Amino acid sequence: MQHLKHFQGLAQVFFIRSPSSRLSKSVIPSLSVWDGHLSCRWRSTGGHGRQKYFNDRLPKFRFALAGLLAGTGAVLAYKLQQDKVQWAATSAQLRVTQTSDLPIYTLEEVTKHCSLDSGVWVTYKGAVYDITEFVAVHPGGDKILLAAGGALEPYWALYAVHQQDHVLEILSEYKIGVLDAESYKKQESANPLDPYSAEPTRHPALQINSLKPFNAEPPASILSDNYITPSVIFFKRNHLPVPRVDSEAYRLDIEGLPGGVVSLSLSELKSRFPKHTITATLQCAGNRRSEMNEVKQVKGLNWGIAAISNATWSGARLRDVLLFYGFGPEVAAKAKHVQFEGLDRDVTGTAYGASIPLNNAVSEEGDVLLAYEMNGEDLPPDHGYPVRVVVPGVVGARNVKWLGKIVVSDEESKSHWQQNDYKGFSPGTDWDTVDFKSAPAIQELPIQSAITHPAEGTSVDRSDREVTVKGYAWSGGGREVVRVDISVDGGKTWHVAKLRTSDQEQHPAPPPPPGRAWAWKLWEIDVPIPHRAQELEIVCKAVDSSYNMQPDTVAPIWNLRGVLSNAWHRVKV
């Protein structure tokens, strides 16, 4: 059971949240199948049993792994890659090794064991498990009961964290039998329940950090080839399955304005408000997390340097929309935040959510968009079709995709991702001491830059005398990058790189108004190779218009979630 202990440690990462109820009508009901499928299991807990069950038991499982189930992809994702191959092998053997002398059950018999009273049975790959005793120690908390009396596969498909060898080992301890052949066949064929089954096709160049939910970045080598990143290789950061949204049925609800709830169709959004276009870089809070992992392991997807991309976005200004529907000084006197809710939902029906400060949302200079186009075309499914929020200068996590609801409120979003994730802490803070309330939710991101060329470990021809170095630089809050310094001797001497602000070098973009530099700058420089150097340590650091600089090293900014990794980027060649 050593694995369990390990798993429980991880479980303390996130606070469980109460599930929300409503599923938007405009989401094609691939997800609501769950309700039907689950009904048998909740029969025994009475009318509003499902909700009640959670509410009753929540206090006991305060530290349950809800964040994980809710799809942060935060836990052990970095370990997934190496575990996957072995896991597949173990998983395949599971039914075989258990057929020997164990009882055979029908699906009907299994279905009866769908509560703690009747015992909690589940199936996996045709084997039957009585996990009644495990429920109390399940790192994901009570949510395991959603699978009671049926197959684990559709649930595990939701969260890749289960695809680890030791999870199967734990499971095997509870095996009590196998399904009869007919039940197994029936179950196998009835496998429409993977909420990720409708995911869009992705570009083969993407380097995948997590398949479900889908998280991937382009190879660093091609990232800076385009000033405007093509949508297909723009980094993808999904927290949940991509919802399939019918644009005809789509409604955007707006709450918290004097006139009551507003419900807006896509065509109304497009026709009522001027179309505004900005070029803006989005960056994941976890970009360059892999460098923090080299200092000490953190929890989160192991992003390289390319969880950042740049695109043009067109849509209605959030400011225009809010003003149109009655936002004014009266509202401003009370409200402080604008919350966003996505149409992407987890197994409990909880939507992805985030919020931004009100003054950012309504500021003329904020340029916050309800975007329906990316790079001149409809938003791709992975980037929030049909409507997403683009909050330029602000961490990707607040740029809510598949936007379903806007709430003008005196409170921040209550979502897990706003309250208990995407915050920065001191290097001295660990999972035992962290108090998520003590740090502000990340909004504006700090100055960032990285080297996209040459790649770590490549060779440079000394006869060239010079080495060409390329990369990107960007800062949050609309602060323009004003300089990028490059060193090839580990930071002893520095050279100033040439900055680029468009795809055509001959036609640089006009300088942005002060405080509205939303787009990155690409940079390039030929640096003389020092005599006798055996190895070059190439370093870059950028400076923004507030003269913020990047910290020299990673360790002093290390934090348990591995966010805000913006130390000098170093490449040895």
Next chain:
Amino acid sequence: MQHLKHFQGLAQVFFIRSPSSRLSKSVIPSLSVWDGHLSCRWRSTGGHGRQKYFNDRLPKFRFALAGLLAGTGAVLAYKLQQDKVQWAATSAQLRVTQTSDLPIYTLEEVTKHCSLDSGVWVTYKGAVYDITEFVAVHPGGDKILLAAGGALEPYWALYAVHQQDHVLEILSEYKIGVLDAESYKKQESANPLDPYSAEPTRHPALQINSLKPFNAEPPASILSDNYITPSVIFFKRNHLPVPRVDSEAYRLDIEGLPGGVVSLSLSELKSRFPKHTITATLQCAGNRRSEMNEVKQVKGLNWGIAAISNATWSGARLRDVLLFYGFGPEVAAKAKHVQFEGLDRDVTGTAYGASIPLNNAVSEEGDVLLAYEMNGEDLPPDHGYPVRVVVPGVVGARNVKWLGKIVVSDEESKSHWQQNDYKGFSPGTDWDTVDFKSAPAIQELPIQSAITHPAEGTSVDRSDREVTVKGYAWSGGGREVVRVDISVDGGKTWHVAKLRTSDQEQHPAPPPPPGRAWAWKLWEIDVPIPHRAQELEIVCKAVDSSYNMQPDTVAPIWNLRGVLSNAWHRVKV
């Protein structure tokens, strides 16, 4: 002449500027005495000769030391302290050693040599010098001609840079005689010309970096004793003599608005606009410059860690004033900057000047004040009596004191301090390669923190087991300090300090609205003393609400002007 070479190197620091003409009527005419005094010298160059002379010769002296003459105090100030004693001795001997066998002149004879045509003679401590040949190599350029035909003392009094031994050595090479006793006596008694003669009395605790102009900071040990810094020890950063302004005659001119020039009295400013009070920290761009000097010498006053202070400021909002006098979308469509001009002027009549971006000046959230009170009282003379600009979150240099004029413009201030000073550069940029146009004028300052207690080199009693560490933290642009990390082992392990936002610990200030955190935070922490440690390297670093961090070390942010020194602060005890 080795000194000259050294001096000429320094001379390349600043571009010469054309002098402005008008002297405000509201400035008590202690300065305009200059005009009378100078008239004899300019007689020989014809009607508009003075202006013409400058214009004709400017191209040749493109790199003249105008910035220095204009009072930046930038040059070699750090060397002044050690030179002063020796200089005084040399200076006293100057007349004595030259009386032996040199001719004796009357003041009348000297006065005739007041142009390059007639020869340029000057006097100093009763000796006469023919500096005609020196004019072309004078690091301060043509401005030396202002002294032609008369005494050097009033000019040298303006700029402390002349108080160096090698300056006297250079001068002695040009000696041609001495004044007759009567002339010397007459000159000595007619010494009302020191523009610094009317400077206010200062608090004895201040540590003086430069007397003329007056630049001083409080001892670090008392800086963090008060959340609101008492005005008398608030750091003083003057570029020029303190003008004595008659509040009854005071006028504030506003240009660039549709209705033409507005001229506003102090009582109109106070009565027409609501009085608005903010608590805001001001910081000199050169704060902590001394740490940069330890890496490699820079040009500028050798500030310690206390060129930063915090006060309450009351006055009219600049936004209210501009809107009242016609600022609107029409103006906003063309204008981009708001320029400020002080009533403090250099010997050529050039006023101190600076500008800020228009959107900052008119933003509701910008809180830019035309302040007439500091800490609840009239502004002290050193802090801009009767009216100064307070641009919270922005470098001290834009918070123009003794405000005489506001200009809404499409251009930045043309002043030396906006164009060719107060900008940041790469560590690889030196005075030979610097292009001041390549960098933006500093506005918002980056995240900053420093340790005020214990002091470098003090001892800690090991039996105490803990060491108490105190300091301040602040960031520009209204970004709130959200965390201060302290290490006592040079940055290996970190502890989070407790932050303080008022003078009464029991009554912390309410949290500022997002983006409007103008005031610093004081912090304190008791850190356990590591076993067996012989020396503690105490380090602090702060984080702001945009999660900007301070750079680890000074060398990579070193810049030739020694501004923006915000690396981790380190104290060894």
